[in-house]
Amino acid sequence: MSQQPGEGADTQISSELESFRQQWRAEVKAKTTAPARAGKSGLGNAGSSSRPQTYAESSVQHRSPPLPAAGTGVPSAPLTLLSSGKKPVTRDEDESYIQPLSFDEPSVSAKGGDSEDAHHGSQGEPQEPVSALEHYEKAVEKEELGSLGDSLRLYRKAFRMDSAVDKKYKNKHFPAPAPTASTGKTAATSEGAEKHEHAASGSGTAAAKPDAKPLTMNELIASFAGLAIEAAPPPIEGMPELPCPLASLPGEILVQILGDVAALDVDDFVRLARVCKKLAYVVAKEDQIWRRVCVESACGFGGMRRTWQTTIEWKPLRVDLLGEGGDLGGLEDGVEAVETKGWVEDEEEVRRRREAEQAAAEATTLALRTRSIYTSWQHMFRARPRVRFNGCYICTVNYIRPGQASANLVTWNSPVHIVTYFRYLRFFRDGTVIGLLTTSEPADVVHHLTRDQTLQHRDGAMKYAMRGRWRMSGIGAAQDSQDSPDSPEAFSSLAAATAAENKIVVETEGVGKYYNRMEFTMQTAGKGTRNNKLNWRGFYSYNRLTDDWGEFGLKNDKPFFFSRVRSYGLGE
Template sequence: MEKQPTSSDLEQFRQQWQQEVSARTQQQAKGSNSNHVRTKSSTDQGHRPERLINKPPGPHPLADKHDEEVIPESSAQAVLTERLGHLDIGDADADEFSKLGRAEPTTALEHYERAVEKEGQGKLGDSLSHYRRAFKLDDSVDQAYKEKHFAHKWKPSKPNPSNAAVTVPSTAHHSQSAEAGKQAVPQTTAQLIASFADCDIENAPPMIEGDAPPPCPIRKLPTEVLLELLDHIARIDISIYARLASVCKKLAYHVYTESSIWKRISLGAEFGLASQQYHFATDIQGRPIIWSAVEDEEEDIDERPMPPVTDALFPANQDWREILHSYPRIRYTGVYISTVNYTRSGGTSATPSTWGSQVHIVTYYRYLRFFRDGTLISLLTTHEPIEVIHLLTKENIALVRSGKTVDPMKFAGAGQTLSQQPNMPPPPSAQNILKHALRGRWRLCHPSLDSAEVASNSIVPGDVHIETEGGAGPRYQYTMHLSLKHGNNRNKFATKNNKLIWKGFWSYNSITHDWAEFQLRNDKAFWFSRVKSYGLGY
């Protein structure tokens, strides 16, 4: 049985409870008195009493705890953005004639870099203005430019101090370093590609970790079927075929070592030597020429049609990939541009001082666009490439020469061609540019010419002969003799066949049969520039 509480115990509990209540009441009274005194003192000093502000509750302590292995979504996105920000492969088919917004330079070094860029493009007026601004901001900006772009050429990467202590070489140390050096010798490209022979095409990684990877049907194809597929890709676009080498090791091995595909492309009519014109296939106006062979009359080498290019003209163990890369070929996917700059004196000054004498910087451009049928367009103008290259089509020239007059409100845009607007001619500005364009024809030196024929005709492999209309009238005809060269011969992997240098330029009078040679005093070489709107040149 439980023990019942007595009256004495209840009385003792009641007294203890009363003492606790009275102590708590006295403590609350003291706190209110102190707050009242503080408020009164602050009010007496002239300060405004503090107002109560509704503030949101603070974060829970557990909110600051994060699992070290789990990255928040925002942090993961920031890290991924930072990593991908450094990756920029660009557009492989992009050209340099698109108007892109660029920030104006602000510092002296930025002005100097922009001036060097403009000077390389042939825009000497803009280059001179940037040079002046750069030297106004910093008179030693040229030294800063050299330190930034050319310091690595003369500064040693590991300088050896003159006061370095002389140490005794260790035999064991040198033997270990020699063994490490033997193991660290890098492989050649051929050895590296050969090691990919036994690799397989791997599946793409799963989108979710732990899930099954997506299917890869091309992995199950036999080698014969895969090579046939690669051959079709190479015929459609050789640049896409070359970029397949960066997909996986197996495709890199086939792209690099499959000589039959490179041979087909090198001798084919899509991008190879069969697409070149080794004789004049048309007249200057672009009409096809019908050849007729006369047995009794000896034919001139410059006029007879040449045989097709076959593998019999090349050695048996020839690298066909190198043939396609470096053998003389005219490119149809862009335009060859020659930028010419020269200076001439301006008006004479009224005072004998030469500080006020004017000097004019003259800039003009020559354009050559080649077509697969043996025709071409030649243009000499002062307009910049971005205003001209999209107008160089045979359809636009035919419309301009037709003399049609259309309401100016119905003109097409300056960048549109006939294929985009079939019923509208170019705008008046484009007509002003294209009225100076000249039609013509071209041919390339045939690789089967022997040394005797080359010596008698003063031509070498890679020479290009061009005949165009005369700019002074229908009785004149222009003849150009150019030679295909590589822009950078030192770099093995640099772009090839991207330069046309002058060998001669003449004018022929069809009535008097007189020849007049132009003095190429200021003219520069032609450089090839890719134009995306041209496609593959078909």
């Protein structure tokens, strides 16, 4: 009997289904009888006995799985096709089924969302934000994902619930670091560093202990008292040490040497503190050196002139005018008296009066220190008003002047001119001063502010240089302190002493028949340098012919600021 064409194919499919059904039943039976053993052994034992997800290659490997016929007993669960193209595996929802591991499928960790959904399926959807902070955090997440509409809606809702929710979010996710003590002034010891390292390595979550409180500047310098000057280490290990003459000097001789350095240049003396700790202690704490700096006239307050020393033209004063100094403000003897009367010839009388003035200045300095107006000689040198001679004072003035529009050019705006000019003052220890008003920059002027340039080479930048004289206030207080150091009320406090001595009067030549008089108050600009600013108090002109005074306005004039010039030396 001949076989129909479709019967052979149906018979083959039925045999394959029957074979698959038997394998599936055997696998289910094995899994239900020994679930624990199958879970531990995993793929090892199950793969050796039966591998339900891998089958022998056949001609129907890539065919779509046929639907089972009704009443054949085939499970009604849906068939799943493996990603590797293997035959489908059916799952029975009515029986317990443990999915075996297979290397043909991606690992559980690589599946990502599918495995997570299967594991956390019972947890349901993520909860909606409740508090204002949760709404704000959700809004930040939406903003990072690019959902600006949802982010804006959540931001609004969060701020309606709590207006300060942004600060709470910042404190939660970006907390401020805990304040730690600064260790810049002192270095930590090796023992403390080892303890800190041990504590940090022993517990990763424990907070580090705060560092010890750093020493103050006075305590740090006081700790250098017992140190000695050490020689520099040899350049090559094993070679003898280099000689250090300062290390073998007695302390008294070392103080005397440093005192001579301070008398020549205080700046060089202070820079010695950078050499070693011992010299830093001597510079900061040796009051004997600072007393010499304050008292002597070469570098200290002995060079502050409280009376006029010369005329405006740098000529010597008459002996009978040394008391008043021919001050233009008094005009009892005045400038005419200086010009009409003969010049002084008794040099001995001049020397005697200047020695008396020097003694009065020294008495004032000692009285200020005796009454504890200044805590130390170093404090006095820094805080007491004094004129500085190792540089010049510069005033920069800027103002705007309207210009004239061109008749041939139509513009919406009117032209203006920005005018800049400079005033220079250089003080000398003998009571003279050089004043200059020019448009030249400081770099082109400061090196020419000398007596020789003013007297002999009045050209270029020094064409309009003016000779003059200066004096400071405080002569009355100096005389009182010489007679009775406890009497003057001007030295009752630091502020009163400063106010009594911080005024400066400068008189210079003018144009033609005029003399100029400038009055300043000495102030401090900045935190480091002291006595580096001259504030205007008044600016006047004196007519020698008519004996009249005129006052200049100070609308555009700015204060003078000190600028150091190394070529000036000590200002001699």
